Amino acid sequence: xxxxxxxxxxxxxxxxxxxxxxxxxxxxxxxxxxxxxxxxxxxxxxxxxxxxxxxxxxxxxxxxxxxxxxxxxxxxxxxxxxxxxxxxxxxxxxxxxxxxxxxxxxxxxxxxxxxxxxxxxxxxxxxxxxxxxxxxxxxxxxxxxxxxxxxxxxxxxxxxxxxxxxxxxxxxxxxxxxxxxxxxxxxxxxxxxxxxxxxxxxxxxxxxxxxxxxxxxxxxxxxxxxxxxxxxxxxxxxxxxxxxxxxxxxxxxxxxxxxxxxxxxxxxxxxxxxxxxxxxxxxxxxxxxx
Amino acid sequence: xxxxxxxxxxxxxxxxxxxxxxxxxxxxxxxxxxxxxxxxxxxxxxxxxxxxxxxxxxxxxxxxxxxxxxxxxxxxxxxxxxxxxxxxxxxxxxxxxxxxxxxxxxxxxxxxxxxxxxxxxxxxxxxxxxxxxxxxxxxxxxxxxxxxxxxxxxxxxxxxxxxxxxxxxxxxxxxxxxxxxxxxxxxxxxxxxxxxxxxxxxxxxxxxxxxxxxxxxxx
Ligand SMILES: Nc1ncnc2c1ncn2[C@@H]1O[C@H](COP(=O)(O)OP(=O)(O)OP(=O)(O)O)[C@@H](O)[C@H]1O
Ligand SMILES: [Mg+2]
Numbered sequence: 001x002x003x004x005x006x007x008x009x010x011x012x013x014x015x016x017x018x019x020x021x022x023x024x025x026x027x028x029x030x031x032x033x034x035x036x037x038x039x040x041x042x043x044x045x046x047x048x049x050x051x052x053x054x055x056x057x058x059x060x061x062x063x064x065x066x067x068x069x070x071x072x073x074x075x076x077x078x079x080x081x082x083x084x085x086x087x088x089x090x091x092x093x094x095x096x097x098x099x100x101x102x103x104x105x106x107x108x109x110x111x112x113x114x115x116x117x118x119x120x121x122x123x124x125x126x127x128x129x130x131x132x133x134x135x136x137x138x139x140x141x142x143x144x145x146x147x148x149x150x151x152x153x154x155x156x157x158x159x160x161x162x163x164x165x166x167x168x169x170x171x172x173x174x175x176x177x178x179x180x181x182x183x184x185x186x187x188x189x190x191x192x193x194x195x196x197x198x199x200x201x202x203x204x205x206x207x208x209x210x211x212x213x214x215x216x217x218x219x220x221x222x223x224x225x226x227x228x229x230x231x232x233x234x235x236x237x238x239x240x241x242x243x244x245x246x247x248x249x250x251x252x253x254x255x256x257x258x259x260x261x262x263x264x265x266x267x268x269x270x271x272x273x274x275x276x277x278x279x280x281x282x283x284x285x286x287x288x289x290x
Numbered sequence: 291x292x293x294x295x296x297x298x299x300x301x302x303x304x305x306x307x308x309x310x311x312x313x314x315x316x317x318x319x320x321x322x323x324x325x326x327x328x329x330x331x332x333x334x335x336x337x338x339x340x341x342x343x344x345x346x347x348x349x350x351x352x353x354x355x356x357x358x359x360x361x362x363x364x365x366x367x368x369x370x371x372x373x374x375x376x377x378x379x380x381x382x383x384x385x386x387x388x389x390x391x392x393x394x395x396x397x398x399x400x401x402x403x404x405x406x407x408x409x410x411x412x413x414x415x416x417x418x419x420x421x422x423x424x425x426x427x428x429x430x431x432x433x434x435x436x437x438x439x440x441x442x443x444x445x446x447x448x449x450x451x452x453x454x455x456x457x458x459x460x461x462x463x464x465x466x467x468x469x470x471x472x473x474x475x476x477x478x479x480x481x482x483x484x485x486x487x488x489x490x491x492x493x494x495x496x497x498x499x500x501x502x503x504x505x506x507x508x509x
Contacts, residue, residue: 002383002384003381003383003384003392004383005383190379191381191383194379194381195392195396196365196368197339197341197368197373197379198368198369198373198392198393198396198440199365199366199368199369199371199393199396199397200365200396201365204396
């Protein structure tokens with residue numbers, strides 16, 4: 001039974017609610033995905049350092065013909081806290097900077113040797129530093145974790161921004177419901193009067209309004225969720241093609257049950273909060289009125 | 291049932307419409323209320339269903355002084371009344387069937403009962419073919435019968451009917467009066483406002499008459 005006329009405000013409310021739920025879902029999804037990517041990134045880089053050895057082929061001990069690189073490797077082998085290390089081949093290095101530098105120039109410059117090291121513990125870095133500095137002050141250690149430190153700040157800022165977006169959408173959604181309910185109360189003033197004369201209690205009128213609102217909210221919620229999933233699916237595809245190559249990162253697979261629960265909280269809680277807000281608005285209005 | 295003691299009724303900022311009105315309608319009554327157009331018939335009914343409160347005097351409803359009735363209690367007391375409004379006040383969003391079902395829904399009657407009783411009654415008032423029509427697609431007389439059906443569907447203790455035969459021909463008027471008689475026989479108290487003198491003569495019920503803001507009583 002559609003006791004109340006709500007056509008105009010329904011349409012308005014439907015649009016706002018769909019958009020707000022859509023926005024909130026995108027924010028939640030981006031927040032989840034960025035956390036996942038960031039965690040993955042950090043754990044991958046935490047114990048990783050790269051050592052730059054300039055002039056690696058220079059013979060530093062003329063008696064034995066030992067090069068600087070040989071000596072460096074000797075120190076590394078003796079160092080207890082190293083899990084593994086690889087000397088990047090010249091080819092690898094060239095490949096890394098190839099896009100940036102012209103091939104011919106590449107031949108003529110002396111490249112440092114790069115050694116990628118995975119440490120057992122991150123805090124053994126100063127010891128390693130000392131050991132290598134004794135060999136040559138030019139040797140330079142680059143910690144990946146430190147490299148990403150500015151990103152960590154940006155990341156926590158982004159997370160805050162996502163929460164603010166979710167908060168804002170919730171605020172706009174609830175304000176719209178209050179607005180739509182008041183518009184509905186004004187349009188249906190006579191109907192409400194008749195219902196009162198028939199013996200309806202305010203609670204009945206509020207419940208009737210809530211049913212109407214719930215229908216709109218349920219529909220909007222489904223629309224917003226479907227749109228968000230669609231958008232995300234497309235973005236996921238695009239990102240994979242653009243950055244990761246196929247199959248290397250599957251964001252959907254990484255999102256676990258807990259993340260999905262948080263995600264589903266939005267399309268469930270917005271309508272629920274919405275009908276509570278609608279009910280309370282109707283009751284306060286009717287109480288003030290008579 | 292309904293007792294007025296020296297009641298004065300006036301709309302805000304206007305002269306009194308009724309002054310010093312006293313009457314007592316006991317259990318099992320059937321009355322007509324008559325008077326010229328603008329005399330105050332609808333206003334008197336309004337005072338009974340608490341749509342307006344008296345500026346002077348006392349009104350007693352179902353044994354309760356209405357000045358002692360709280361806002362919260364009003365719905366419960368109104369549920370014992372059925373009201374046929376002069377302007378019908380049907381809900382245009384709802385079909386005929388839904389309009390008549392509304393009081394039962396409000397009172398929380400079982401759906402199965404609603405589904406059975408509503409078409410039965412509508413059949414009886416001659417609207418069996420219009421169950422799913424909207425009120426706006428009905429004639430004035432048909433709308434009036436929907437309004438009557440809505441007022442009586444929940445078997446009220448007191449039926450207040452404002453010009454219930456104003457828009458129908460004599461055959462239907464007789465049929466409606468028969469419906470009211472039937473309700474009266476099964477225990478509903480009835481007060482019908484009308485300026486139709488024919489009706490007063492044809493049906494020999496006591497008459498309350500409003501003249502010059504005063505109410506007089508004749509058997
Ligand atoms: N809501 C209102 N506000 C102010 N004045 C009103 C209101 N309703 C009715 N009146 C005035 O009260 C007087 C009585 O009106 P009422 O409707 O009770 O008459 P009535 O006997 O029912 O007339 P009718 O036979 O035409 O229906 C009229 O003069 C009318 O103008
Ligand atoms: Mg009238």
